[in-house]
């Protein structure tokens with residue numbers, strides 16, 4: 462191969478986030494090198510410089526990052542000690558291991574946020590049923606590591622509900638975190654990008670709708686959000702990014718309580734589902750700003766391009782009625798302004814296989830168009846709607 466014209470960035474994990482990083486990487490002429498968990502996974506379909514291997518194996522990580530300027534991630538599951546070993550060998554690990562551990566371990570995250578004075582749900586590490594009883598029902602139990610999309614989260618209302626969480630934690634050799642069950646009005650997300658030089662860009666705070674722990678819909682900006690609360694949410698995200706020395710995108714998932722407060726739910730240190738709207742709705746997408754931050758380039762503007770942007774995920778339905786590519790003629794003809802992003806994944810029940818974005822001045826119109834398109838691809842609408 463000819464010598465790369467720009468520094469190469471290694472990306473660990475071949476999911477849709479890595480796939481979507483490839484788009485701005487191509488535009489900016491930044492070569493990516495991928496470590497994929499299996500052949501043909503989402504990002505492996507679009508990043509040609511790739512290797513298949515196990516991200517839990519240090520030698521594999523060393524091999525794939527050789528000659529790269531920086532390494533970043535599609536997911537948060539690379540063992541902290543491997544990240545430290547790569548950093549010690551001189552590689553720019555972004556985000557670095559001491560920052561990333563707060564997105565990997567909910568116990569570590571809660572302790573740190575308490576130290577920073579960031580508002581969180583009441584919480585405690587619990588090691589027994591007696592501990593949960595002392596904490597009080599109802600509660601939410603979470604495994605401290607390894608959870609995603611609602612896996613590893615249990616709402617418990619009585620002692621009998623707790624066994625599953627403790628069994629899962631024991632099997633995975635992790636701890637159990639108890640949190641108060643927050644009576645929230647809605648979920649918000651504050652996304653910032655931060656570069657190693659300390660430059661930061663804060664995106665408008667968005668509202669997200671989760672079903673069964675999976676993000677379904679995002680509205681940017683969050684409708685009717687009190688201005689002071691929006692500013693507070695952005696400040697919280699910037700404070701966390703700075704205090705933890707985050708490099709790249711940080712997503713802070715928040716609860717807006719019914720009495721007008723915000724509480725931090727969790728952190729993600731990579732492009733996030735609640736930031737997919739930025740691909741079509743912001744001057745610079747979260748994927749581009751993540752890459753810029755990873756390479757310590759000046760960040761792009763996070764300003765919105767339209768009054769409203771709506772993102773709706775395309776999830777596999779219960780049947781195999783879904784139509785992805787086959788859904789294009791109707792979806793594209795019905796709405797020439799629709800923006801479609803598919804991940805190259807097969808439809809499976811509950812699986813995120815893509816998303817659509819709409820933008821404009823009328824929120825109801827944006828919602829209708831995005832929901833219709835997502836339902837159409839999912840296969841929930843019959844031919845009568847054509």
Ligand code: ADP
Pocket residue numbers: 582601603608609610611612613614640641642643644648671674714726727
């Ligand atoms: P994951 O790591 O799977 O994303 P989260 O901690 O974000 O797990 O929890 C998944 C979902 O469960 C949240 O989006 C929220 O809807 C609900 N949830 C989590 N923690 C609480 C809580 N303390 N009170 C109420 N609901 C919660």
